[in-house]
Amino acid sequence: MxxxxxxxxxxxxxxxxxxxxxxxxxxxxxxxxxxxxxxxxxxxxxxxxxxxxxxxxxxxxxxxxxxxxxxxxxxxxxxxxxxxxxxxxxxxxxxxxxxxxxxxxxxxxxxxxxxxxxxxxxxxxxxxxxxxxxxxxxxxxxxxxxxxxxxxxxxxxxxxxxxxxxxxxxxxxxxxxFDANRLRIKTKSSVLLKRYGLNAEQPIILTVARLSKSEQYKGYDKILTALPQIRQTIPNVHYLLVGKGDDQSRIEELISKLQLQDCVTLAGYVPDEELSDHYNLCDVFAMPSKGEGFGIVYLEALACGKPTLGGNRDGTLDALCNGELGALVDPDNTEAIAQTLIQILQGQYPNPILYQPELLRQKVIERFxxxxxxxxxxxxxxxxxxxx
CATH class of the missing domain: 3.40.50.2000 (Glycogen Phosphorylase B;)
Known part of the structure; x- marks a missing residue:
């Protein structure tokens, strides 16, 4: 003391x-x-x-x-x-x-x-x-x-x-x-693409979350479960999961069970100075949670101009302004998660603001x-x- x-x-x-x-x-x-x-x-x-x-x-x-x-x-x-x-x-x-x-x-x-x-x-x-x-x-x-x-x-x-x-x-x-000055709209980092063995044209789904047994409600496992269905329509999709914690072994087992080793990267801990580049690496940020009080990561993704998907049963409703700034889905419905991510990645989601990076950034800064x-x-x- x-x-x-x-x-x-x-x-x-x-x-x-x-x-x-x-x-x-x-x-x-x-x-x-x-x-x-x-x-x-x-x-x-x-x-x-x-x-x-x-x-x-x-x-x-x-x-x-x-x-x-x-x-x-x-x-x-x-x-x-x-x-x-x-x-x-x-x-x-x-x-x-x-x-x-x-x-x-x-x-x-x-x-x-x-x-x-x-x-x-x-x-x-x-x-x-x-x-x-x-x-x-x-x-x-x-x-x-x-x-x-x-x-x-x-x-x-x-x-x-x-x-x-x-x-x-x-x-x-x-x-x-959030700190808007720390998060900017950028092109995909060539350093990170090389680090993760990806190419700039490859559709990338990103989640940033603590991989904790007590926070399994964040829904990263639901995205893994949805990936086989997403791959049927978008074969070269890749899922990048940033974070570490005591739930990682369960996630690794699920990846192995679903045979997703070639399309999932567990990035582990990422320092603050690299977070903006990771958000900018993705084509959609997704965290279909059902236990968030709010979810700062949604704001960070939006500040980088990224289409964002969240659950419709928790504080994500506030972060995504009841669907005005992002896509809301039933966090327990794997089919809905898969279809919505496919829609977003194919440019077919009905809310046009998801494809206007500068406007997304402006709106989230104004609100939050x-x-x-x-x-x-x-x-x-x-x-x-x-x-x-």
Missing amino acids: GYCQLQRKKYQNLYLWFPNIFEFKGGIQVYSAFLLEALQSLYPHIEYDVFLKHDTYCSPNSSFIRNTRFHVAGNWHITLRTLAFATQIIGHGFWQRPNLVITSHLNFTVAAYLLKRLTGIPYWTVAHGIEAWDIEPSTLKVALQNADRILAVSNYTRDRLLKQGFNPGQVLVLPNT GFKSFQQTLGSYLEHYFEYI
Whole structure:
């Protein structure tokens, strides 16, 4: 346990409780980093204390403003970390009495509720996806009911919360965002084509996802199952699956079972600086998920001007604007997945925007770019924190 002190001045104080932002880059971590950046752009003169449960250090090259202190608890053994982190956030909160606590994971709201009971400090939390759709622990539900605001990353997640009895005025939507400057429309990279043994004319389907046993809902296995049917119409199609995780052995077995070794590449982990080139390598991005709270990868693919396919049962509905910006399919219907991908690759999908890269990029930046994210967050805080 410790902190990296960048600079401390006596301003009003905002606490942020995140799982981590420096040593792992999942959806919650990316959202948390953008949330901190947006807050600091809106309120550069207040003091920030950022508590990170799983990080062991804070990056000295981080772009966050100087009046920010990072407290890390990742050096504690995993069996003691939750207790250590809870002690840290409640203890510091009781001592410093910040103006507001914002947590980016629902599980942290139990500690926030306790702190509010002790001190009256208000708290907000972020609801991302499946962890918010069917809340069972009574302690967590009480903590959420007493949150001053719940920021849902999609209308889908908000609707799932309202069905559980939460106050409509309490639950606001703050969608995911992305870094549009990092993602550009480009021609297919000759370096990547050579790396994967592909040619520029070859139709390529791409998925970028963590290959986790707990996230099989992302649907990359459904694309594998659909590939034999797709190959009957498009024999030279190739599927590029970017990501790694503990579900890879199951995927390798499925590839072998379906005899797809010659048309599937498991690319493994790809560094951030290569992601744009990978998106630009494909002719369609596809992730027929049924458990996404939102899905930042859809925004990234659209920012590269790529036709995009997703499932119609989760937060993908928000990311693809209910089908305005992409194709939505039943994620359990392999036939529908295959036929829709064939349509897209053959240029026959009925939504013409899928074939207008610049317009796709423009639309996704207008709807979900960082400027929009920051403006929405500012509008929520404007009347709540007029004194900051």
